[in-house]
Amino acid sequence: MRTICGVAASKGIAIGKLCIRQNPAEMKNMPPAADANIEIQRLYAARTAAERKINKLYRQALHKFGAEDSLIFKSHIMLLEDHEFFDHIQSHILHDHMTAESAVYMTAQHFYQFFSEMEDEYMRARDTDIRDVARHLLRYLNPDYAEQLNGMREKGIVAVEELLPSEAVTFNRRKVLAFLSKSGSRYSHAAILLRNAGIPYVVGLEDSYQSLVQAETVVVDGFTGDVVLNPDTMALREYGEKQYEYFLHLHALHELRGCPSVTRDGYRIDIHANIGHVEDVQQVLDNDADGIGLLRTEFLYLGNNMDCSEEGQFQAYKKVLEKMQGKRVVIRTLDVSEEPEISQWRYGDRVNPAMGFRAIRFSLRRPDLFLTQLRAILRASVYGKAAVLFPVVTSEEEVIKAKALLQQARASLEAEGVPVADKIEIGIMIETPAAVILSDRLASMVDFFSIGTNDLTQYILATDRMNDSIASLYNPRHPAVLRMIDMTVANAKKHGIWTSICGESAADAELLRFYLAMGVEELSVAPSSVLELRRIVRQTTLGKYKDRIIQKYCNG
Structure with missing residues (x-):
C-alpha cells in the first residue's frame, strides 16, 4: 500500500478498480497528402x-x-x-x-x-x-x-493525464466512480462540472501519476487529495466508513430546508445563490436559498438562439423574479470584454481583456445597449424584488454615470406609462483594489456592496488561480485580501448599507466565522453549497470575541 498526494478538486470518497487512459498514437512521419x-x-x-x-x-x-x-x-x-x-x-x-x-x-x-x-x-x-x-x-x-476514455466493463476510477470538459459531461456515471489527473486545476472547467455532478476528483498528481501503473485498486479522497494505491484491509475499512458518513451527511442536509441560517447565539446571515440562466432557478429553489445574490446576464448575449432585445431580457428577468416569489434577485449588468457578437477568440492587440475594456466600462461606452438592459430590468421589477448590480467599478464617476442612465431609463418608462417598482436597490461589485480604497465614498452612493472575491484576490495578489505554476499563490485567506474585505465591510456599515460576499471565498467554511464576526449580511454561492453552509452556520457559536476573530484572520 502507498499513498500519493494531489489537489482535491471535487469532494467525495471513491474506492474501485483503476482504469488508466492510454495516450493517443503519436503523429510522426505522416506521409504527405495525395490531394x-x-x-x-x-x-x-x-x-x-x-x-x-x-x-x-x-x-x-x-x-x-x-x-x-x-x-x-x-x-x-x-x-x-x-x-x-x-x-x-x-x-x-x-x-x-x-x-x-x-x-x-x-x-x-x-x-x-x-x-x-x-x-x-x-x-x-x-x-x-x-x-x-x-x-x-x-x-x-x-x-x-484522438484521446478517448477507455470503455469500462465494470465500475472503476479513471486516471487521465488531462481531463477535458467534454469528458466531464459524457462519462458514464454508472461506471465512473471518480477521476484522477496528472495535471489540471481545481478551477478548471472539468473540475467545476464534476463538483456540480458530485464526482470525486483529484488533480495535479504530477510526477506521482506514473505510480498509478503499479495499482490495481485505489482509494480517492476528494476531501484531502490523497490517493491510496492498493489499499490494505484496514484502509478499505477506514475509507468505507468515511464514505458512508459522507452519504449520511448529504442526506441530513436536506433536512435543513426551511430552516434559517442562524448561529447558536443568534447571529443571522442569509445564504443566496449565484446563477447564470433562467433554468438555473430550479436549483436555487431545490436548495432553499434565501434569494439570488447574483444573476449573470451574459447568457442573453451568447448563442444564436438568445434574445438580448429589451423584450427578450424583460421576459427572462420577469420569469426569474416570479419564480423567486418575493425573494431578492440581484441582477448584474452585462460583464463582457467586447461586443457580444464578436468571437471571443479575436482580441487583436488586447493582450489582457480581463483587465481592459469590460463590464461597466463597456456598458458606459455603449449607452444604447446599457439603456436597453436597464429598461428591461426596471420593467421586470414590478414582478418581484429586484436589485441591480454594476460590475468592476473603479471610480465614483462610473457610479454617477450608471445611476444617471438608470434614472433616464426609469423616466422614459414612466413617460410611456409603463409601471416600474417604486424602489429598486442599486449595488456595485467590489472586485478591484481601487473600489476597496474608495469604498468609504462609494458606500454613500449605493444601497449595497457585493464583494467579488475571485477577481479581488487575483488583483490584490497579482496571481492567477488557473495557472498551475502559481496556483499555490492564489490565497483567498491571505491577510491582505481579508484586510481589504474588512475595510470594505466597515465602510459599508458606517454608511448603513448591506454587504454580500460572492465567489469561491463565500463558500469557504474556514472563513465563515470571519464573515460572521464582521457582520456580513449575505453570502452568495453556487446553489449546491447553500445547505452545507447553512449547516455550518447553525452549528457555530460566535461568542463575544468577534474583534479577536477579525484580528486573527487579518493578521494571518
Whole structure:
C-alpha cells in the first residue's frame, strides 16, 4: 500500500478498480497528402460532425449542470467557426501538403502553446478548449489520434493525464466512480462540472501519476487529495466508513430546508445563490436559498438562439423574479470584454481583456445597449424584488454615470406609462483594489456592496488561480485580501448599507466565522453549497470575541 498526494478538486470518497487512459498514437512521419482538395473536404466534413457533437454536449451539460457551466461548449462551437483557427489548418494542407488530421494536430499544438503561455487567466484557460475541439475533429478524421476514455466493463476510477470538459459531461456515471489527473486545476472547467455532478476528483498528481501503473485498486479522497494505491484491509475499512458518513451527511442536509441560517447565539446571515440562466432557478429553489445574490446576464448575449432585445431580457428577468416569489434577485449588468457578437477568440492587440475594456466600462461606452438592459430590468421589477448590480467599478464617476442612465431609463418608462417598482436597490461589485480604497465614498452612493472575491484576490495578489505554476499563490485567506474585505465591510456599515460576499471565498467554511464576526449580511454561492453552509452556520457559536476573530484572520 502507498499513498500519493494531489489537489482535491471535487469532494467525495471513491474506492474501485483503476482504469488508466492510454495516450493517443503519436503523429510522426505522416506521409504527405495525395490531394489537397480531398483533405479540405474531409476537414469540413469533420467540422460539421464535430459541431453536431458539441451541440449535443451543450444540451447534455445544460440539462445536467445548468446554463452557466454549459456555456463552455458554446465557446467550443465559436472556435470551430473561427476563421483564424481554420485558416491555419487549411494553410498546412495547401502549403505544407499535410493530411487533414496532421494539419489539425499541428494547429492545435500551435494554438495550445500560444494560449498556455499567456499571462491572462481567461485566455490561458483556452488551451484546454483548443485540445478538446481538436479531439472532436480528430475523432472523425482518424480516431487513432484522438484521446478517448477507455470503455469500462465494470465500475472503476479513471486516471487521465488531462481531463477535458467534454469528458466531464459524457462519462458514464454508472461506471465512473471518480477521476484522477496528472495535471489540471481545481478551477478548471472539468473540475467545476464534476463538483456540480458530485464526482470525486483529484488533480495535479504530477510526477506521482506514473505510480498509478503499479495499482490495481485505489482509494480517492476528494476531501484531502490523497490517493491510496492498493489499499490494505484496514484502509478499505477506514475509507468505507468515511464514505458512508459522507452519504449520511448529504442526506441530513436536506433536512435543513426551511430552516434559517442562524448561529447558536443568534447571529443571522442569509445564504443566496449565484446563477447564470433562467433554468438555473430550479436549483436555487431545490436548495432553499434565501434569494439570488447574483444573476449573470451574459447568457442573453451568447448563442444564436438568445434574445438580448429589451423584450427578450424583460421576459427572462420577469420569469426569474416570479419564480423567486418575493425573494431578492440581484441582477448584474452585462460583464463582457467586447461586443457580444464578436468571437471571443479575436482580441487583436488586447493582450489582457480581463483587465481592459469590460463590464461597466463597456456598458458606459455603449449607452444604447446599457439603456436597453436597464429598461428591461426596471420593467421586470414590478414582478418581484429586484436589485441591480454594476460590475468592476473603479471610480465614483462610473457610479454617477450608471445611476444617471438608470434614472433616464426609469423616466422614459414612466413617460410611456409603463409601471416600474417604486424602489429598486442599486449595488456595485467590489472586485478591484481601487473600489476597496474608495469604498468609504462609494458606500454613500449605493444601497449595497457585493464583494467579488475571485477577481479581488487575483488583483490584490497579482496571481492567477488557473495557472498551475502559481496556483499555490492564489490565497483567498491571505491577510491582505481579508484586510481589504474588512475595510470594505466597515465602510459599508458606517454608511448603513448591506454587504454580500460572492465567489469561491463565500463558500469557504474556514472563513465563515470571519464573515460572521464582521457582520456580513449575505453570502452568495453556487446553489449546491447553500445547505452545507447553512449547516455550518447553525452549528457555530460566535461568542463575544468577534474583534479577536477579525484580528486573527487579518493578521494571518
